[in-house]
Amino acid sequence: MRLEHVLLGLLALRPFSGYDMRKWMDGPGKYIGYGVQLPQIYRVLPRLVANGWAEFEVDPRDGKPDAKIYRLTDAGRDELLTWARSPYEPSPRPMDPDFKLRFLFAGQLGPDITRELLRTELDYRLTQLREPGWMDFTTVDLDPVPEIDLPWARTVQLAAHEFGYSNTAAYIAWLQLTLAKTEIAAGRSPGGTPYRGAATTTDSHER
Template sequence: MLETVILGMLALRPLSGYDLGKWMDGPGRFIGYRVTLPQVYRTLAKMGERGLVAFQVDPREGKPDAKIYTLTTAGKAALLEWAHSPYEPAPRPMDPDFMLRFLLGGMFGRDIAVEVLRAELDYRREQVRNPTRVGELSAAFAPIDEVDPQWAAQVLAAGHEQGRASTAAYIGWLEVTLADFENR
């Protein structure tokens, strides 16, 4: 996944490893995928060995020189292949793979963005059509002595309702965004 993020960001502009790490701690944190700067540098080195990225050294006065990375032809091809590959939603709503597909795949055109949104929306609608039966789960509790089964059932029900409310809001966002993109 980190390779895909790096390829996608380099499709927008050349960046140093530090800039990539800074982006992932800033605006990129909403993708839902956390990494450390050493992970970024290791991944860039591996991608360079595989011919997906190249770099030029940018001399910095009074600071260490920076490597500024760009996509190679192979890197562009790998990113485009990924962007055009079928998207399969994950069981977990708001999975980082969706946001990656939407942001980094969708930047290659309206059709890709709409296809990803539609697949995610259809999957989430089907999920809410077949809700989890929390009562059945809590009826089968056989807890240890320190757990009050009625209280545990209440906590589980509250958590479940938060998930349902979150999913409903997420579906609303998907619907509005899909309608907006389809009408452009």
């Protein structure tokens, strides 16, 4: 996930200064799990301008350094849409920040993008959950240091794996629920079948 597209996604919502972008990530965006420091943002913003994806105007501040307020250009909107519609490849790690960022900043651009993203992620996680051997670690031969009691260590390892497994199961439930909600909002029954008489509504939603 490139920071360029995160910043373009923010600028699609409203003009931002670099400082306000950082405040957003520490505030409304803090649960996404994508930590970016202010110097990183300041390094990327000039690249957005150089690429023609953003422009800025200087906002004078009394008693404070002037602020640069960045806005999305037409070329920036095109780049954001191209990225949002590009193929998404899930990470082997469930609940990876890349999915959450794409869900937020690509999904906000339309229900068709949101549904495709959710379906791709859900199909991948269901396949992953069905893979055998998620507890194979319990049979691995170990030669621990004297301070480790092997039966106790395996108890702790199992608990840690169960924590991850249960979180993944909850994540899959969220994906299923959210996909169903987006399909209902678009005039489809869960599973993608259009409701009777809803074709016009669906088509207007996706244009």
